[in-house]
Amino acid sequence: MGFSALVASALCTFLLPLLLFLAAVKLWDLYCVSSRDPSCPLPLPPGTMGLPFFGETLQMVLQRRKFLQMKRRKYGFIYKTHLFGRPTVRVMGAENVRHILLGEHRLVSVQWPASVRTILGSGCLSNLHNGQHKHRKKVIMRAFSRDALQHYVPVIQEEVSACLARWLGAAGPCLLVYPEVKRLMFRIAMRILLGFQPRQASPDGEQQLVEAFEEMIRNLFSLPIDVPFSGLYRGLRARNIIHAKIEENIRAKMARKEPEGGYKDALQLLMEHTQGNGEQLNMQGLLCSPNQEKQLDMEVLEQLKYTGCVIKETLRLSPPVPGGFRIALKTLELNGYQIPKGWNVIYSICDTHDVADLFTNKDEFNPDRFMSPSPEDSSRFSFIPFGGGLRSCVGKEFAKVLLKIFTVELARSCDWQLLNGPPTMKTGPIVYPVDNLPTKFIGFSGQI
Structure with missing residues (x-):
């Protein structure tokens, strides 16, 4: 050549x-x-x-x-x-986020990435629009009313207390708290929301559900390509495992006339409502300082003002999800720029917290900042760990109750030490500590 x-x-x-x-x-x-x-x-x-x-x-x-x-x-x-x-277009800052969140159905509409819509399903509350979303949210909110939460408190307290006793009795110099907490929270959710009783699942079966849930969440944001070993494929497979267990539980509930455990779980309340109104139950829609020795109830929890501030400060520094997805229904103007019709809009929760003028010394953990009332109007969008507007998280009050009970039980049961110091947090897609939080627990009797 x-x-x-x-x-x-x-x-x-x-x-x-x-x-x-x-x-x-x-x-x-x-x-x-x-x-x-x-x-x-x-x-x-x-x-x-x-x-x-x-x-x-x-x-x-x-x-x-x-x-x-x-x-x-x-x-x-x-x-x-x-x-x-x-x-x-990615948006942050209280005023900009306020414009987006209050423009629901008028300027923007929810639209998550294709992989999220596929895994969660079109019937999931987060994927519904207009009247469908309003109606479904109203139904689901029955399961998170104050009366419903009151019934959940003893069950949450029982699970947390039993978990802390296991932690204190565990052998070894330390415990990896993050995977343990995930398992605890999943167990509480399965009991409270879906009515699973502790005897219904073996440790292996429970672990399978925990792993399936983690796999589903890990692959929510993936390329929309459903081929073997792809993220979407793994996410769908994990979702199907969870759906199968929920359907099994629903069939068992429909065969019983009275709820187990002496209380009505969220699934039971939703089933009663849908059956009473002739509606069909949809799987994708469901998926989605007083004396501390007193038995906890909603009245006691509502008095724990400073505990509430500690939880708020934690959520400010590490909001559970980084933001939300919308689509522009028409070309809109925002702070001197255009966002064309059809473009996606992401409002950032973590960045909005970071840049909020409302908070001084932003890197400092200071629950006292929430003791004084926050300014009204646009400044309320400086703190949005559960989103805002018409699509604020439907389970936010349940989450607050759960976190308060966990904090109270932890504080009155033991002392602890984070062996690696303050954790480094990452997002993928939810916030998590990179070291799994190795911790030493010490009972107040002095026994490790």
């Missing part, structure tokens, strides 16, 4: 793919620019759109908080990007 042939071969092998890649990047840039609404005089927010098709999804998934912090420092409180196959 002659020299000219070698050069031609090299050009075809290396130069042509490079030129095609550069052309694809240029076309991608032109597409991103042309997708702005020409009828709106405002510019698109600053930012970058990443690689063709993939956008900046891979960087966000791999780097998480580091990637988002870099974007915030470079572009401010509103910037454009391309995530999960869609052009996206």
Whole structure:
């Protein structure tokens, strides 16, 4: 082969793919620019759109908080990007978030990534719209009323107390608390929300459900490609395991006339309502300082003002989910920029907490900051651990009750020491400690 042939071969092998890649990047840039609404005089927010098709999804998934912090420092409180196959604007700050959350059904509508919609299902509360969402939320809220929560308190207290006794009796110098807490919270949720009794599941069966739930959550945000070993495939398989167990429990409940355990769990309340109104029960819809020696109840818990402040401060620093997804129903204007119709909008909870002017010394853990009343109007969107507006978390009061009971029982049962000091937290997609929280527990009798 002659020299000219070698050069031609090299050009075809290396130069042509490079030129095609550069052309694809240029076309991608032109597409991103042309997708702005020409009828709106405002510019698109600053930012970058990443690689063709993939956008900046891979960087966000791999780097998480580091990637988002870099974007915030470079572009401010509103910037454009391309995530999960869609052009996206990420929004933070109390005033900007207020505009988005209060614009539900008028400016924006909920739209989670395709993988989330597929795994959770179209009938899940978070995927419903307008009248369907309003009706379903009203039904589900019956299971989280104050009267319902009152019935749940003794069950939660029983589970937490038994768990702490196991921790104190565990052999070894330390316990990995994070996986233990996940198991405890899952067990409480299964009893309270779905009526599973402790005798109904073996330790192996319970662990299988815990692992299935973790697998489902881990793969919620994945590429929408359902092939073996893909994230979506694993998430769907885990969801099916959970659905099968719930359906088995529903059939058992429908065969009984009286609830077990002396209280009505959330599933029982929802079944009674749907049956009384001739509605069909949908699996995807369901998935989704006083004397401390007193028996806990709602009245006692409501008096624990400072405990509530400790929980709020924890949620401020480490909100359980990083944000929420919306889609622009029409081109809207926000803080001098346009968000074109059809673009995704992500409102950031963690960044909004970080930048809130309402909080001083933001990195300091200081529950006292919540002892004084917060300013009304837009400043209330400076603290949004459970979202806000029409789609605020339906189970937020249940979560607060559970966290208060856990805190009270922990404080009056034992002392503890985090062996690695304050934990480093990561998000994937929920917040978690990277070291699993190795902890030494000491009973007040002095016994480890």
